[in-house]
Amino acid sequence: NFMLTQPHSVSESPGKTVTISCTRSSGNIASNYVQWFQQRPGSSPTTVIYEDNQRPSGVPDRFSGSIDRSSNSASLTISGLETEDEADYYCQSFDSSITVFGGGTKVTVL
């Protein structure tokens, strides 16, 4: 089985841009889609990015996802940071019927 490694926390001021990385320990990051979930305190997770870079309807275009084969990682970028973006973010992928979540990244808006 593989692991997905995320930074524990990131922080930035309103209006700025943050990027969260998600590095796959083994296997090819591009072989299986990566999803990104947002979880605000006391709430269930919601999807902000699916299939590496697709945004569900209702998710602002400030959220974007990408894949970097050279570093075997995925990234979630939040631009124009707003206070409502303060939350935990999790990446997720799968392989051979096993689903894996990253450890989560706490985004703090200063």
Added chain:
Amino acid sequence: EVQLVESGGVVVQSGGSLRLSCVGSGFNFDDYTMHWVRQAPGKGLEWVSLVTWDGGSTSYSDSVKGRFSISRDNSQNSLYLQMNNLKTEDTAFYYCAKDGVSLSESWSWGQGTLVTVSS
């Protein structure tokens, strides 16, 4: 609107059993792979199990393999998780989730149900 409603979470003693349920609405339930995902208090998300659209294939995390069993009843738009030989480390919110990747859709999540295993 997609809705997933979990139920069945209670306080149970270590070694006991419990069955969680999840009812889906607002989508064609039998088109989708379904998952159980859990979250211990103050911790991250942990995948537990999945079942394919027809119930023909299941998969489990190593932490629950041999103790938990996932199933579904498409006629009732329902997903289940039978949890046996519960341990204190199974204490968590349990979420059911609809996996839309095979249909180029995003995951959808329920509100969760809390399972507390006491020693």
